[in-house]
Amino acid sequence: MHIRQSAGRTGSCFDNAAAESFFTVLKAEIGTTVWEARAQTRQDVLRWIAEHYNRERLHSAIGYITPYQARIRCRQRLDLAA
Template sequence: MLQRLVELAQYTSNQFRALLGELDIRQSAGRTGACFDNAAAESFFAVLKAEIGTTVRETRAHARQDVFRWIAEHYNRERLHSTIGYITPYQARVRCHQRLDLAA
């Protein structure tokens, strides 16, 4: 099945969409002519691949566990993000909630 996905070059083709439906996968696409729609997601996945690698895990469950651990422990709590002032997403969330509590 995965090979069939790779072979279909037109991601908007009816065949591609039908195969996604068979695999219970929801397709995501940005607006036409808006190249920055998926920039954040593309950046995230590039970092994910660079930092945990593209090693094939023993099972899908192992892969999900590795990705979840990386997001929960490293990406959200340790990795500094330039777009939010070189703090972690966790720190940004705490600051936001503190401001909301003060405003209430």
């Protein structure tokens, strides 16, 4: 896993707003954990994203529902339109 520091255009604070918001939450919720191995770190972060961030955490940008719920609603609307 290769991680690079993000860098947007000079003077534009909106370039990385979504990514910065995500990483702020990640750091606040599991950022103090110290892992022994990189593989375990990756596994724990991916589990946190799949189980908590996408299925439990409410997101203000999508009407205070989870990303999983938003995806289900979108699929339902597409099915109705078809």
